[in-house]
Amino acid sequence: MKELSYWNAISEAIAEEMKRDETVFVIGENVQESPFLVTKGLVQQFGPDRVMDAPLSELAIAGATVGAAMAGYRPICDLTFADFIYCAADEVLMKAAQQYFSHNAKVNVPCVFLGVAGAGFGNGPEHSRIPAAMVMNNPGLKLVMPSTPYDAKGLMKAAIRDNNPVCFFFHKKCMPMKQEIPDEEYIIPLGVAxxxxxxxxxxxxxxxxxxxxxxxxxxxxxxxxxxxxxxxxxxxxxxxxxxxxxxxxxxxxxxxxxxxxxxxxxxxxxxxxxxxxxxxxxxxxxxxxxxxxxxxxxxxxxxxxxxxxxxxxxxxxxxxxxxxx
Amino acid sequence: MKKLGKQDLLLMYRNLVRTRKFDELNIRMATEGKLLTFYHSCQGHEAIGVGACTGLRKDDYLYPHHRGHGLSYAIAKGVNPRECIAEHLGRATGWGGGITGFHTCVPEFGILGVGATIGSGFVLSVGFALAAKKRGEGQITIMFTGDGGIQRGQFHEAANMASVWKLPVVWVVENNQMAWFTPYRDTSAVEDIATLAASYNMPGEIVDGMDVLAVHTAVQKAVERARSGEGPSLIECKTYRYRSHSEGRPDVSHYLPRSKEEIAKWKERDPVKLFEEKLLKEKVLTKALIQKISQECDAEAEEAETFGFESPFPDPSNLSKMVYAP
Structure with a gap:
């Protein structure tokens, strides 16, 4: 057992999955430095081709995520703030969510949309939301919102391995929380309260x-x-x-x-x-x-x-x- | 660049005719009230899909234009177009399994699926190209859209990203000068879409979209550039939409009828006729062969219609099982 913080549990899950599966990569704004820490240190381990600092282009980041997922990869798209899912609504709500269904289950869209969510820091209306109901109201998307480091790690691993687009919203207020995490691998299946x-x-x-x-x-x-x-x-x-x-x-x-x-x-x-x-x-x-x-x-x-x-x-x-x- | 032989030219001609015949079939069925969806005719655009998609690798990713609902592109890549007809009749044998009514999706031919918001293909094609680059097997991505497509932010974000990352993608913009009922000239800051390419440090070329060989040559050059790792290209094909935006709609520019003279003038350079005349002059085609190809394509369209009507509808009890992949 070791003690890990919430953000560190998430980054450890991503690192383990990147090691296990070469098709997993991270794409987003500032993912190499990672202002919200969850992809911090990954570039040193996996290089810039798998931890891709993208232009400030939510449509292209989310669109590239969906396209690469359709073409056989498992991208993790860092939206930065979960609120920014609204910028990429076409890509996330219409394409990621619906491509599998609308094309007769022929092409999967396995990807994770990662976003730091929630209030608590006075950041105002465009950096404080948890757009949960909107995601729930778009069939085809899954939605994960962990509250503890232990859950965050196990759920992130399940999200990456899922064959569907999964929105993974982690909460700002949970960031410093710490918890004992087992040394051995574990996965928490989605859909289990x-x-x-x-x-x-x-x-x-x-x-x-x-x-x-x-x-x-x-x-x-x-x-x-x-x-x-x-x-x-x-x-x-x-x-x-x-x-x-x-x-x-x-x-x-x-x-x-x-x-x-x-x-x-x-x-x-x-x-x-x-x-x-x-x-x-x-x-x-x-x-x-x-x-x-x-x-x-x-x-x-x-x-x-x-x-x-x-x-x-x-x-x-x-x-x-x-x-x- | 691979030189086209006589058989290649004949195949291109046949595919132009097939596209036209299948488009006419969709129009007729729409008029008769048989289609379970809408239809956006590709008449006037045929040379672009056929010219661009001839000579692609089967595993190259293709994102078709909504005109013809993918017909010319899929046909030139080798897909049986009866899947298109069946989709429009809502049948399980359609290329979307009868689920969307018109979306093209034939993964075994590199067509992973399309969206229905114009221009959204730009960013998805960046994703296909990113996957291709990561895989390193020389696949390229080709994506088609209209002049309206470049007016969305998706174009500008995709162009910048693909250029920075030197992604293997070719974007073909079919400038028919109309987005629904609004003319391009009244809604765009630049006259030639190809000039936008310079802003993103990639080549931009203007091509006669009515000339199938001109399209083929320009696209092949861009495909080679993409395959060799030099990055994206933008090709603007000047073309014209013969019919209204979609079947049954008024054919207007803003709110007034489009000029009949202008339509007639463009039809003088009809892409099928233009190529037919060229091949006749070069003795690749004969009058007899033209007639034979026409009859064969008519028969194929007829069979496709029968195939569509005889195919079953999708099982609605499957719908809820397809929302999430296992």
């Missing part, structure tokens, strides 16, 4: 950094409410069975997600819970999400992004409320 805390009164379904808020809230409330925290880890595929199993046990659920509330991840999960476990619910499904406005920067950010108090209040409300007979 992880119960990060076992409880019996309220289920909190969370994603990415929101898992840590949920765990903190659960700890603060542990004397009065027993909270179960489910970390989805990947949103596509979605481990709905894990959610339903927990909801059947607790009867109360709060979905905590950092993406915008309207038509968001929580809305989808709430609907699926209602369709599958309505009779088990003792309270309405609650949600804590980013407010329906652009993500404000600097001191105003916290009025848009879910905060600990909101999560805690939502759990307390869910625990205390109920349908009247």
């Amino acid at each position: 992880d119960v990060k805390r076992v409880g019996s009164d309220v289920t909190v379904v969370a994603t990415s950094y929101m898992v840590h808020l949920a765990l903190e809230a659960a700890k603060n409330l542990e004397d009065i409410i027993s909270v179960e925290v489910i970390d989805l880890r990947s949103l596509v595929p979605l481990d709905i069975d894990a959610i339903i199993t927990s909801v059947k046990k607790t009867g109360r659920v709060v979905v905590v997600d950092e993406d915008t509330e309207c038509c968001g991840v929580a809305a989808e999960i709430g609907q699926q819970i209602m369709e599958r476990a309505f009779d088990y619910l003792d309270a309405p499904v609650a949600r804590v999400c980013a407010a329906n406005m652009p993500i404000a920067g600097a001191a105003m950010e916290k009025y848009v992004i879910p905060q600990l108090a909101q999560v805690q209040n939502a759990i307390e409300a869910a625990a205390g409320s109920g349908f009247s007979a």
